[in-house]
Amino acid sequence: MRLSFRIKHHFFSAFREFFVHHHGSLEFRAKVFALVIAANEAASVENFIVVKDIAMNIYNGDTDRSNLLMISTKELVQKVRDDNDLDIDSLVASILKELKVVPRYAKKIDIKALTPLLLLTHDEDTKSYQHNILEFLETTKQEILNKK
Numbered sequence: 001m002r003l004s005f006r007i008k009h010h011f012f013s014a015f016r017e018f019f020v021h022h023h024g025s026l027e028f029r030a031k032v033f034a035l036v037i038a039a040n041e042a043a044s045v046e047n048f049i050v051v052k053d054i055a056m057n058i059y060n061g062d063t064d065r066s067n068l069l070m071i072s073t074k075e076l077v078q079k080v081r082d083d084n085d086l087d088i089d090s091l092v093a094s095i096l097k098e099l100k101v102v103p104r105y106a107k108k109i110d111i112k113a114l115t116p117l118l119l120l121t122h123d124e125d126t127k128s129y130q131h132n133i134l135e136f137l138e139t140t141k142q143e144i145l146n147k148k
Contacts, residue, residue: 026069028098028105029058032137033069034076035091036117039130041081046120048074054113092136099144106144109137 033054037047051073055066079086099105111134118134121127 024098024102025105025108026065027072028095028102029055029108030069030072030076031091031095031098032109032114033073033117034080035088035095035137036114036130036133037073038077038080038088038091039133040117040121040123040126042121042123042126043077044120047117050116050120054116058113096140099140103144103147106141109141111138111141 033051037043037051040047048070052066052070055069056063059065059069076086076091080088080091114134114137118127118130121130
């Protein structure tokens with residue numbers, strides 16, 4: 001990884017909310033992706049490549065924003081794996097809290113976009129767990145959208 005990219009990444013990570021347009025929306029999406037990926041203990045680099053590809057579609061080819069979503073997702077997954085103060089349950093709680101505060105974020109939950117992440121899972125129990133997470137997200141999305 002180039003030194004200039006790493007410096008830029010660390011700088012943006014520290015001041016992301018000041019420099020990134022719609023930072024909250026991007027962070028919400030990163031939490032949703034991280035929730036599905038973190039459920040797979042054997043997740044690999046391919047998961048983040050899929051996130052970047054999906055982000056390229058979401059952000060109409062904006063490479064910087066796509067990279068930022070991928071990096072944010074990777075950071076969240078790493079926090080879950082490092083056994084910090086973040087785990088799957090607290091990630092779910094954070095997503096639900098944000099949806100209560102900003103209900104329009106429910107529109108950003110795209111189950112079709114998340115489904116390719118399940119194709120990278122080889123363990124059937126893990127795949128079933130991820131599928132349950134997707135069902136939960138879809139149900140939550142519909143509940144929020146129907147309240148409007």
